[in-house]
Amino acid sequence: MRYVAAYLLAALAGNEAPQAKDIQKILESVGIEADDTRMQKVISELDGKSIDEVIAQGNGKLASxxxxxxxxxxxxxxxxxxxxxxxxxxxxxxxxxxxxxxxxDDMGFGLFD
Structure with missing residues (x-):
């Protein structure tokens, strides 16, 4: 989830096609080491897709x-x-x-652990 969030942050900042270095920079800014395999998975799944369209499709699925x-x-x-x-x-x-x-309350788990 952290990789998707970082991808979305990069996209919202105006980068239409965030790359691994962009996601890694965002994650490292909050002290998280990036896993290249997971990062590449997110990038490959979202490559060539509009973030607005992906979000609209997700909203449609959530509505059902x-x-x-x-x-x-x-x-x-x-x-x-x-x-x-x-x-x-x-x-x-x-x-x-x-x-x-x-x-x-957090049962020993943090948001970015």
């Missing part, structure tokens, strides 16, 4: 995927129809969530 918000809305409406019978279960889940707050 179900969203988690729809599931939450259905669950909420089901609780209302059931006369609030699901409310105690929701409170129990909420209490369990509070006990996990002391844990490490």
């Amino acid at each position: 995927m179900p969203a988690a918000g729809a599931v939450a809305a259905v669950a909420t409406s089901a609780a209302v129809v059931a006369g609030g019978a699901a409310a105690p279960a929701a409170e129990k889940k909420e209490e369990q969530k509070d006990s996990d707050e002391g844990s490490d």
